[in-house]
Amino acid sequence: MAAFSARATENSLDKIVEDPRCGRALTWIDSSAEWVTSQQVRLTEIPAPEFAETRRAEALREIFAANGFQTRTDSSGNVIAERPGSDPDSVILLAAHLDTVFSGGTDVRVKREGTRLLAPGISDNGAGLGALAGLARAIAESDIRTRKTIVLAGDVGEEGEGNLRGMRALVNEFGSHLAAVIAVDGPSTEFITTQGIASRRIEAVVTGPGGHSWSDFGIPNPISAIARGIVRFTSMRLSLSVRSTYNFGTIEGGTSVNSIPARAAVKVDLRSESEAEAGKMETALRQAMQDGLRDEEAAFDAPGDALKLSFVSLGVRPAGKLPADSPLLAAVRDVDRFLGNRSHIERSSTDANLPLSLGIPAMALGGGGRGGGAHTLNEWYDPTGRELGLKRLFLIALSLAGLDR
Ligand SMILES: [Zn+2]
Numbered sequence: 593m594a595a596f597s598a599r600a601t602e603n604s605l606d607k608i609v610e611d612p613r614c615g616r617a618l619t620w621i622d623s624s625a626e627w628v629t630s631q632q633v634r635l636t637e638i639p640a641p642e643f644a645e646t647r648r649a650e651a652l653r654e655i656f657a658a659n660g661f662q663t664r665t666d667s668s669g670n671v672i673a674e675r676p677g678s679d680p681d682s683v684i685l686l687a688a689h690l691d692t693v694f695s696g697g698t699d700v701r702v703k704r705e706g707t708r709l710l711a712p713g714i715s716d717n718g719a720g721l722g723a724l725a726g727l728a729r730a731i732a733e734s735d736i737r738t739r740k741t742i743v744l745a746g747d748v749g750e751e752g753e754g755n756l757r758g759m760r761a762l763v764n765e766f767g768s769h770l771a772a773v774i775a776v777d778g779p780s781t782e783f784i785t786t787q788g789i790a791s792r793r794i795e796a797v798v799t800g801p802g803g804h805s806w807s808d809f810g811i812p813n814p815i816s817a818i819a820r821g822i823v824r825f826t827s828m829r830l831s832l833s834v835r836s837t838y839n840f841g842t843i844e845g846g847t848s849v850n851s852i853p854a855r856a857a858v859k860v861d862l863r864s865e866s867e868a869e870a871g872k873m874e875t876a877l878r879q880a881m882q883d884g885l886r887d888e889e890a891a892f893d894a895p896g897d898a899l900k901l902s903f904v905s906l907g908v909r910p911a912g913k914l915p916a917d918s919p920l921l922a923a924v925r926d927v928d929r930f931l932g933n934r935s936h937i938e939r940s941s942t943d944a945n946l947p948l949s950l951g952i953p954a955m956a957l958g959g960g961g962r963g964g965g966a967h968t969l970n971e972w973y974d975p976t977g978r979e980l981g982l983k984r985l986f987l988i989a990l991s992l993a994g995l996d997r
Contacts, residue, residue: 605926608990617734621726621982628729628982629709629975631655632722633702636714641698645669645690645748648721652690652746655725659732661744668761669748674741675731677993682740683769684992686727686985687762688720688776688959689750689943693967708972715963715973719779721746723959726982727989739994740771750777750943753793755907759943763950772920772992773954774985775943779963779973781981783938784924785956788945790870790911791863795904796821796881798845802854812888812898814856815845821884822858825877836864836873859906863941867911878903909941912948920953920992927987933980957985 608614640648649671656673657663663673671690692713694700702711711718724744731742743766747758763770775785798814822840830836838860845856860877864870885899892898914921928935940956947954960981965971 605930605987605991608987608995609930611736611995613734613736614990617730617736617986618983620733621730621979621986624726624729625975625978625982628722628726628978631725632714632718632973632975633709635721635725636702636711636718637700639694639696639698639700640690640692640713641694641696642691642749642752642754644696648690649746649748652721652725656728656744659728661728666761666765668758670758670761671746672762673728673744675738677738677741678996679739680741681769682771683743683766684740684771684989685743685745685762685766685773686724686776686989687745687747687759687773687943688724689717689758690721690746690748691751691754692716693751698969707976708974710970710972712969712971715971716778716966717750719959719961719963719973720776723776723981723985727985730982730986731989736990737996738990739996740992742989742993747943753906756909756943756946759946763947763952770947770952773944773947773952774988775954775956776959776985777942777956778958778966779961779978779981780958781933781960781984782935783956783958784921784935785938785940785942785944786914786918786921787865787937787939788909788912788948789863789865789939789941790867791861791907791909791941792870792874793859793861793906793908794874794877795857795859795906796877797855797857797902797904798881798885798899799855800852800899803852805850805852808852810892810894811852812892812894814853814899817885817888817899818843818845818856818858818881819884820887821881824883824887825880828876828880830873831869834865834869836862836866836869838862838873838877865911865939870911909945910949912945912950912954914948914953914955918953920955923991924955924957924988927984927991930987931980931984933984957988959985
């Protein structure tokens with residue numbers, strides 16, 4: 593992190609906005625919101641379930657390449673676009689996740705209703721991907737040169753069970769060259785997400801002999817055992833000192849209504865502002881599931897090893913927090929003041945967790961416009977006013993990267 597000096601930014605914002613090249617980019621943004629939206633629609637209509645982001649990545653790579661960026665795809669599937677600065681050892685990374693929570697067969701065609709666009713993934717993270725496309729084009733239109741290298745990336749594995757593997761690969765690759773990382777996620781320009789929430793995603797699997805519902809009655813039932821474990825866990829009190837949440841997200845098992853299942857599994861998402869609290873919740877969850885198993889065995893006077901319990905870790909997101917006096921935060925505040933954008937500090941679980949946990953200055957910002965219904969089939973996005981988000985990202989990127997003649 594040597595590259596990020598105590599000086600807030602390479603140039604004062606005043607100097608940047610006076611530069612005619614910057615003026616060209618802002619003018620382009622004002623007249624081209626529709627182009628940005630059309631890129632967003634095109635990318636959203638290419639399905640990108642977890643672990644199947646390749647086609648969408650390729651489409652984004654073409655947009656970056658058409659705007660003069662050096663592009664490539666890394667071994668994890670990230671698309672990386674670079675615009676080298678005069679000091680190539682120092683990198684400003686802006687990354688938007690490519691993946692969605694929706695499975696392959698989901699209808700992702702974009703429908704229009706008034707000013708709204710409707711489609712699964714149109715906002716999360718169509719808004720972020722569209723913004724990166726707009727940013728690439730604005731930089732190209734301005735023909736601006738920077739000191740630090742600007743890297744734009746569409747990264748894989750942010751949602752669900754991706755476990756931030758895309759961002760992990762980016763941080764590994766650029767390592768100590770990273771001066772700042774901005775995850776562009778969703779639309780909102782009201783938030784500056786500087787705190788990463790710790791999360792643990794765990795699957796608990798219970799197996800047993802299984803059998804016939806009538807003739808084998810008395811064999812402990814994995815589904816009942818899981819239900820007992822859930823009741824035990826949800827009856828506990830969470831610590832009130834920090835905000836923590838849990839969600840039993842999916843449950844599956846069994847083969848037919850008249851068979852005692854031989855297997856059942858539940859997936860759980862635990863989150864907390866505090867790493868320690870997330871760890872405590874995980875320990876409590878494991879204990880509750882174990883106790884649920886014993887309860888089920890005891891209910892049928894079954895031997896203590898009739899059921900087997902195992903856990904699979906589906907993902908660990910470390911917590912992290914950008915210091916309040918961080919130059920990165922000061923740069924964003926400057927830009928918000930200049931644009932008249934009211935914003936406030938937020939916490940969330942995003943790609944920014946990873947760099948934050950390693951002490952790399954990072955945050956998550958929205959790409960502009962408005963949206964809602966994320967992670968549901970009713971997801972929507974309204975591009976009205978998206979210019980603000982694009983200008984914001986452009987000015988932040990430039991003030992972090994610094995102008996070069
Ligand atoms: Zn997202």
